[in-house]
Amino acid sequence: QVQLQESGPGLVKPSGTLSLTCGVSGGSISSSNWWSWVRQPPGKGLEWIGEIYLTGSTNYNPSLKSRVTMSVDKSKTQFSLKLTSVTAADTAVYYCARVGVQWDLHYFDYWGQGTLVTVSS
Amino acid sequence: EIVMTQSPATLSVSPGERATLSCRASQSVSSNLAWYQQKPGQAPRLLIYGASTRASGIPARFSGGGSGTEFTLTISSLQSEDFAVYYCQQYNNWPPGYTFGQGTKLEIK
Numbered sequence: 001q002v003q004l005q006e007s008g009p010g011l012v013k014p015s016g017t018l019s020l021t022c023g024v025s026g027g028s029i030s031s032s033n034w035w036s037w038v039r040q041p042p043g044k045g046l047e048w049i050g051e052i053y054l055t056g057s058t059n060y061n062p063s064l065k066s067r068v069t070m071s072v073d074k075s076k077t078q079f080s081l082k083l084t085s086v087t088a089a090d091t092a093v094y095y096c097a098r099v100g101v102q103w104d105l106h107y108f109d110y111w112g113q114g115t116l117v118t119v120s121s
Numbered sequence: 122e123i124v125m126t127q128s129p130a131t132l133s134v135s136p137g138e139r140a141t142l143s144c145r146a147s148q149s150v151s152s153n154l155a156w157y158q159q160k161p162g163q164a165p166r167l168l169i170y171g172a173s174t175r176a177s178g179i180p181a182r183f184s185g186g187g188s189g190t191e192f193t194l195t196i197s198s199l200q201s202e203d204f205a206v207y208y209c210q211q212y213n214n215w216p217p218g219y220t221f222g223q224g225t226k227l228e229i230k
Contacts, residue, residue, distance in 0.1 A: 048219040059217040105171045106212035107155035111164035
Protein backbone atom coordinates (compact mmCIF):
# COMPACT_ATOMS: atom_id res chain seq x y z
CA GLN A 1 0.00 0.00 0.00
CA VAL A 2 1.53 3.27 -1.15
CA GLN A 3 1.58 6.02 1.46
CA LEU A 4 2.43 9.68 0.96
CA GLN A 5 3.21 12.27 3.60
CA GLU A 6 3.62 16.00 3.07
CA SER A 7 5.98 18.04 5.22
CA GLY A 8 7.08 21.65 5.38
CA PRO A 9 6.39 25.00 7.02
CA GLY A 10 2.78 25.83 7.74
CA LEU A 11 3.35 29.58 7.55
CA VAL A 12 5.07 31.52 4.76
CA LYS A 13 5.48 35.29 4.48
CA PRO A 14 4.09 37.16 1.47
CA SER A 15 6.58 37.35 -1.41
CA GLY A 16 8.43 34.40 0.10
CA THR A 17 8.88 30.85 -1.18
CA LEU A 18 6.66 27.93 -0.22
CA SER A 19 8.63 24.68 0.04
CA LEU A 20 7.07 21.28 0.62
CA THR A 21 8.32 17.71 0.48
CA CYS A 22 6.34 14.51 -0.06
CA GLY A 23 7.74 11.30 1.35
CA VAL A 24 6.74 8.06 -0.40
CA SER A 25 6.58 4.73 1.41
CA GLY A 26 5.14 1.32 0.63
CA GLY A 27 6.12 1.64 -3.01
CA SER A 28 9.00 2.76 -5.18
CA ILE A 29 9.27 6.36 -6.33
CA SER A 30 11.26 4.93 -9.20
CA SER A 31 8.31 2.99 -10.54
CA SER A 32 6.70 4.16 -13.77
CA ASN A 33 4.55 6.80 -12.18
CA TRP A 34 4.18 10.51 -12.28
CA TRP A 35 4.01 12.26 -8.90
CA SER A 36 1.85 15.30 -8.49
CA TRP A 37 0.86 18.26 -6.29
CA VAL A 38 -2.73 19.44 -5.91
CA ARG A 39 -3.95 22.28 -3.71
CA GLN A 40 -7.27 23.33 -2.19
CA PRO A 41 -7.92 26.83 -0.79
CA PRO A 42 -10.07 26.78 2.36
CA GLY A 43 -13.68 26.02 1.45
CA LYS A 44 -12.91 25.80 -2.26
CA GLY A 45 -12.22 23.22 -4.95
CA LEU A 46 -9.14 21.36 -6.13
CA GLU A 47 -6.42 22.82 -8.35
CA TRP A 48 -3.65 20.81 -10.01
CA ILE A 49 -0.23 22.40 -9.59
CA GLY A 50 2.06 20.08 -11.53
CA GLU A 51 3.66 16.67 -11.82
CA ILE A 52 7.13 15.13 -12.02
CA TYR A 53 8.46 11.84 -13.37
CA LEU A 54 11.36 9.85 -11.93
CA THR A 55 13.60 11.15 -14.73
CA GLY A 56 12.92 14.70 -13.58
CA SER A 57 10.56 15.55 -16.43
CA THR A 58 7.85 17.96 -15.34
CA ASN A 59 4.49 19.32 -16.41
CA TYR A 60 3.09 22.41 -14.71
CA ASN A 61 -0.27 24.16 -14.58
CA PRO A 62 0.14 27.08 -17.02
CA SER A 63 -1.39 29.47 -14.48
CA LEU A 64 1.39 28.69 -11.98
CA LYS A 65 4.22 27.68 -14.29
CA SER A 66 6.30 30.83 -13.83
CA ARG A 67 6.45 30.32 -10.06
CA VAL A 68 6.64 26.52 -9.69
CA THR A 69 9.61 24.17 -9.51
CA MET A 70 9.39 20.46 -8.74
CA SER A 71 12.19 18.04 -8.07
CA VAL A 72 12.58 14.37 -7.18
CA ASP A 73 15.12 12.66 -4.91
CA LYS A 74 15.03 8.96 -5.69
CA SER A 75 17.57 8.08 -3.01
CA LYS A 76 15.37 9.65 -0.36
CA THR A 77 12.13 8.43 -2.00
CA GLN A 78 10.66 11.91 -1.94
CA PHE A 79 9.67 14.69 -4.27
CA SER A 80 9.38 18.38 -3.63
CA LEU A 81 7.50 21.55 -4.55
CA LYS A 82 8.71 25.14 -4.54
CA LEU A 83 6.32 28.01 -5.20
CA THR A 84 7.85 31.48 -5.32
CA SER A 85 6.46 34.98 -4.80
CA VAL A 86 3.53 33.73 -2.75
CA THR A 87 0.51 35.84 -1.83
CA ALA A 88 -2.54 35.26 0.34
CA ALA A 89 -4.17 33.60 -2.69
CA ASP A 90 -1.69 30.74 -2.30
CA THR A 91 -3.07 29.86 1.14
CA ALA A 92 -4.38 26.32 0.78
CA VAL A 93 -4.15 22.71 1.82
CA TYR A 94 -1.43 21.21 -0.34
CA TYR A 95 -1.71 17.52 -1.28
CA CYS A 96 0.82 15.28 -2.91
CA ALA A 97 -0.56 12.44 -4.98
CA ARG A 98 0.52 9.57 -7.17
CA VAL A 99 -0.69 9.56 -10.75
CA GLY A 100 -2.09 6.21 -11.77
CA VAL A 101 -1.78 5.47 -15.48
CA GLN A 102 -3.63 2.89 -17.58
CA TRP A 103 -3.20 3.25 -21.33
CA ASP A 104 -3.82 6.98 -21.81
CA LEU A 105 -5.89 7.37 -18.65
CA HIS A 106 -4.38 9.48 -15.88
CA TYR A 107 -5.89 9.84 -12.42
CA PHE A 108 -4.77 10.37 -8.81
CA ASP A 109 -4.92 7.01 -7.05
CA TYR A 110 -3.00 7.70 -3.83
CA TRP A 111 -3.05 10.93 -1.84
CA GLY A 112 -1.24 12.34 1.15
CA GLN A 113 -3.29 13.64 4.06
CA GLY A 114 -2.57 17.23 3.06
CA THR A 115 -0.84 20.09 4.81
CA LEU A 116 -2.23 23.57 5.35
CA VAL A 117 0.07 26.37 4.26
CA THR A 118 -0.93 29.89 5.25
CA VAL A 119 0.61 32.94 3.61
CA SER A 120 0.66 35.75 6.13
CA SER A 121 3.04 38.23 7.66
CA GLU B 122 -7.82 24.89 -20.98
CA ILE B 123 -10.65 22.39 -20.67
CA VAL B 124 -13.27 23.59 -18.20
CA MET B 125 -15.21 21.04 -16.16
CA THR B 126 -18.69 22.02 -14.94
CA GLN B 127 -20.50 19.97 -12.32
CA SER B 128 -24.19 20.07 -11.55
CA PRO B 129 -25.96 20.55 -9.34
CA ALA B 130 -23.80 22.44 -6.85
CA THR B 131 -25.73 20.81 -4.01
CA LEU B 132 -27.89 17.70 -4.14
CA SER B 133 -30.21 16.72 -1.30
CA VAL B 134 -31.15 13.03 -1.24
CA SER B 135 -32.56 10.69 1.40
CA PRO B 136 -30.61 7.63 2.56
CA GLY B 137 -31.48 4.58 0.49
CA GLU B 138 -32.36 6.62 -2.57
CA ARG B 139 -30.42 7.02 -5.81
CA ALA B 140 -28.22 10.02 -6.52
CA THR B 141 -27.03 11.10 -9.95
CA LEU B 142 -24.29 13.72 -10.29
CA SER B 143 -23.32 15.32 -13.60
CA CYS B 144 -20.06 16.60 -15.05
CA ARG B 145 -19.67 18.37 -18.38
CA ALA B 146 -16.42 19.12 -20.23
CA SER B 147 -15.99 22.18 -22.44
CA GLN B 148 -14.52 19.89 -25.12
CA SER B 149 -14.19 16.16 -25.56
CA VAL B 150 -12.00 14.34 -23.05
CA SER B 151 -12.83 10.92 -24.48
CA SER B 152 -13.00 8.65 -21.42
CA ASN B 153 -10.21 10.39 -19.51
CA LEU B 154 -12.49 11.26 -16.61
CA ALA B 155 -12.21 10.38 -12.93
CA TRP B 156 -14.45 10.91 -9.91
CA TYR B 157 -13.35 11.56 -6.33
CA GLN B 158 -15.13 11.68 -2.99
CA GLN B 159 -13.97 14.10 -0.32
CA LYS B 160 -15.14 14.24 3.28
CA PRO B 161 -14.40 17.16 5.61
CA GLY B 162 -10.79 17.25 6.74
CA GLN B 163 -9.80 14.36 4.49
CA ALA B 164 -7.96 13.99 1.21
CA PRO B 165 -9.97 13.12 -1.89
CA ARG B 166 -10.49 9.42 -2.55
CA LEU B 167 -10.50 7.98 -6.05
CA LEU B 168 -13.83 6.34 -6.92
CA ILE B 169 -13.94 5.97 -10.69
CA TYR B 170 -11.40 6.31 -13.49
CA GLY B 171 -11.70 5.90 -17.24
CA ALA B 172 -15.24 7.28 -16.82
CA SER B 173 -16.66 3.93 -15.67
CA THR B 174 -14.04 1.73 -13.96
CA ARG B 175 -14.35 1.49 -10.20
CA ALA B 176 -11.13 1.92 -8.27
CA SER B 177 -9.93 -0.82 -5.96
CA GLY B 178 -12.17 -1.31 -2.93
CA ILE B 179 -14.99 0.95 -4.14
CA PRO B 180 -18.46 -0.51 -3.52
CA ALA B 181 -20.57 -1.57 -6.48
CA ARG B 182 -23.25 1.01 -5.63
CA PHE B 183 -20.95 3.60 -7.24
CA SER B 184 -21.07 3.64 -11.03
CA GLY B 185 -19.82 6.04 -13.66
CA GLY B 186 -20.95 6.60 -17.22
CA GLY B 187 -20.55 8.80 -20.24
CA SER B 188 -17.86 9.77 -22.71
CA GLY B 189 -16.80 12.78 -24.71
CA THR B 190 -18.26 15.78 -22.87
CA GLU B 191 -21.07 14.40 -20.70
CA PHE B 192 -20.49 12.21 -17.64
CA THR B 193 -22.47 10.95 -14.68
CA LEU B 194 -21.72 9.44 -11.30
CA THR B 195 -24.56 7.37 -9.86
CA ILE B 196 -24.83 6.11 -6.31
CA SER B 197 -27.56 3.49 -6.39
CA SER B 198 -28.62 3.38 -2.73
CA LEU B 199 -27.16 6.09 -0.56
CA GLN B 200 -25.51 5.08 2.68
CA SER B 201 -24.79 7.52 5.50
CA GLU B 202 -21.07 7.47 4.69
CA ASP B 203 -21.72 8.62 1.10
CA PHE B 204 -22.68 12.17 2.04
CA ALA B 205 -19.68 14.19 0.98
CA VAL B 206 -18.38 16.42 -1.81
CA TYR B 207 -17.72 14.81 -5.19
CA TYR B 208 -15.30 16.09 -7.84
CA CYS B 209 -14.78 15.11 -11.44
CA GLN B 210 -11.33 15.45 -13.03
CA GLN B 211 -10.14 15.26 -16.62
CA TYR B 212 -6.70 14.64 -18.07
CA ASN B 213 -5.54 16.33 -21.26
CA ASN B 214 -2.81 14.66 -23.28
CA TRP B 215 -1.49 17.82 -24.90
CA PRO B 216 -0.54 20.06 -23.38
CA PRO B 217 -0.42 17.68 -20.41
CA GLY B 218 -2.65 18.80 -17.61
CA TYR B 219 -5.54 18.09 -15.29
CA THR B 220 -8.61 20.12 -14.38
CA PHE B 221 -11.24 19.49 -11.73
CA GLY B 222 -14.88 20.40 -11.61
CA GLN B 223 -15.99 22.76 -8.86
CA GLY B 224 -17.61 19.94 -6.91
CA THR B 225 -21.11 18.72 -5.97
CA LYS B 226 -22.03 18.57 -2.32
CA LEU B 227 -24.25 15.58 -1.61
CA GLU B 228 -26.24 16.24 1.53
CA ILE B 229 -28.83 14.37 3.55
CA LYS B 230 -32.42 15.33 2.79
